[in-house]
Amino acid sequence: MFLSTVVRRCGRSAVRQFSSGVDIKTVSVVGLGSMGHGVAQLCASSGYNVVAVDINDNVMKHAQQAIEGSLLKLASKKAAKEGTDEEAAKAATYETLGRIQMTSDVGAVADTDLVIEAIVENLPVKKKFFGELGGIVAPHTILASNTSSFPITEMAVASNVAERVCGIHYFNPVQLMKLVEVVSTEYTRSDIADAMVDFVKVS
Numbered sequence: 001m002f003l004s005t006v007v008r009r010c011g012r013s014a015v016r017q018f019s020s021g022v023d024i025k026t027v028s029v030v031g032l033g034s035m036g037h038g039v040a041q042l043c044a045s046s047g048y049n050v051v052a053v054d055i056n057d058n059v060m061k062h063a064q065q066a067i068e069g070s071l072l073k074l075a076s077k078k079a080a081k082e083g084t085d086e087e088a089a090k091a092a093t094y095e096t097l098g099r100i101q102m103t104s105d106v107g108a109v110a111d112t113d114l115v116i117e118a119i120v121e122n123l124p125v126k127k128k129f130f131g132e133l134g135g136i137v138a139p140h141t142i143l144a145s146n147t148s149s150f151p152i153t154e155m156a157v158a159s160n161v162a163e164r165v166c167g168i169h170y171f172n173p174v175q176l177m178k179l180v181e182v183v184s185t186e187y188t189r190s191d192i193a194d195a196m197v198d199f200v201k202v203s
Contacts, residue, residue, distance in 0.1 A: 003193070004167075005182045007200045022142070022195035028053060028109035029116045030129075032063035035146055036118035038174030041067045043116075044099040045175075046203045051112055052102050060102055070175060071096055110136050114199070116168055117155075118146040126150065127158040134159035142192055144168040153185040162187035166196050 018024070025048070029040040032054040040052040040063070054060045075089035101108070109115050115137060119129060126145065133143055143165045145155055156165035167183030180200040184193040 003184045005184075005197060007180050007182055007197055018195045018198040022191055023140075024113045024142075024195070024199060025049065026051065026112040027114045027116065028112040029118060030054070030106065030109065031117060031119035032059050033118065035170060035172060035174060036116075037063035037066050038172065039116055039118060039146065039170055040100060041070060041096075042170075042174050042203055044096050045071070048099065048203075050100045051108050052100050053104065053106055053108060055104050055106070057104065060104065064102055067100065068093070068097060074175070106132070107136060109133070109141075111138050112141060114142045114144065116144045116146055121147065121149050123150045123154065126155055130155040130159040130165070134161045137161075142166070142196070144196065146170055148181075152183050153187070156185050156187050163189045164192060166193060168196060168200060 028051040079089040152167040156162035169181040171177040
């Protein structure tokens with residue numbers, strides 16, 4: 001049994017602590033393909049410190065270039081629309097980039113508050129990864145999968161911390177699409193489910 005909630009993003013600045021009492025300051029995104037790097041960009045743009053992880057150096061390099069290019073393009077469009085200074089917009093872009101730490105070390109996610117998985121769409125690989133995550137993250141860390149194909153429950157059980165696992169399914173392109181699906185399982189704590197709805201609203 002699971003509960004799926006489709007949430008519309010509001011695009012406000014990041015909220016550090018939600019009404020549920022869950023505190024989110026740092027977000028990890030693992031897997032920096034088209035979805036993952038978009039999620040990393042969105043979180044950094046919303047004011048969160050982001051640990052962006054991919055074990056493939058070429059993918060990581062491409063993600064870094066794609067994020068920078070996307071941010072500069074969005075900043076330029078915003079400056080033109082609002083009649084503001086484009087140099088100031090560029091400065092804001094690099095401030096956002098400064099909130100993203102790129103790494104190939106999965107262990108870097110250990111102390112972050114939320115880990116969003118966006119690795120290959122292969123259920124056995126995802127279940128194995130969630131099993132690894134459950135063993136390395138802090139006791140408060142929330143684990144989420146961006147999958148739209150597989151049952152979140154299976155990954156939750158594999159993690160051994162099922163009460164802290166949910167789904168956060170972004171739509172592509174992440175930076176522009178306002179709808180996000182939040183999926184909670186029968187194991188997901190209610191405060192975590194509520195916090196994830198709040199998180200995607202303000203991201």
